[in-house]
Amino acid sequence: MYQRKIPIDYDCGLTVAMEVVGSKWKFCLLDEISKGKKRPRDLVNAVNGITRRVLQNQLRELELHGILGKTVYNETPLRVEYYLTESGESILPLISALDQWGLGFASQLKTILETETV
Amino acid sequence: MYQRKIPIDYDCGLTVAMEVVGSKWKFCLLDEISKGKKRPRDLVNAVNGITRRVLQNQLRELELHGILGKTVYNETPLRVEYYLTESGESILPLISALDQWGLGFASQLKTILETETV
DNA sequence: CAGGATCCGTCCGGATACTG
């Protein structure tokens, strides 16, 4: 499994938070799953640009960290659904806030990037 | 410069937010700089584990995105100070919230990781 | 369909050296 070079500083909330959700995809995934249980296939379709492999990794980490839970239905074809744990639910306000902030910042970012890139 | 495989969806706040602060280090850096103008050297010392090269990259991106500004003093040795722009200031509440959440989650994460890894 | 394993190219990041 992934081996950290540096032990986590549990006294630094930001460090802890980054360890758990510090990735480009995780906020988006949690946002999607917050709308209702989701199958991996759904998530690949819903999240713009993520691949199955990366999705798998992100889901595994989120599950390991106790943010997500999953239900496995013994059907064929196999069906698996991911849902937010209590800890997962507790991040939702942050995601919502981040989303709001992003919307407010969008126009400024757009201007900057379009100007700079030429 | 960095070339995105997929164009940014400016209508998705989360995507925008992740584009700007979606990195393991940026929240920590902004948190530090929020305490007062900081020189690169200070930041390397303050942020646990970051190297000069990576710091340089992160600072450049944050500056490009209009989150940070810098002042260059014409002295020798050269002195440069980074500070938060208005946009940068507007993220502070989110960082604070994330920090709080992380502190609350720390004990749980600690338990999980210590149990799992063996 | 979910998810793990493998192969393999790419990119990231550490080390180092150089400039202003």
Add this chain to the structure above:
DNA sequence: CAGTATCCGGACGGATCCTG
């Protein structure tokens, strides 16, 4: 001290195949 450029090894991620 700040910042850029170069070299280079290792980690990450895409493609693919296989199993339950």
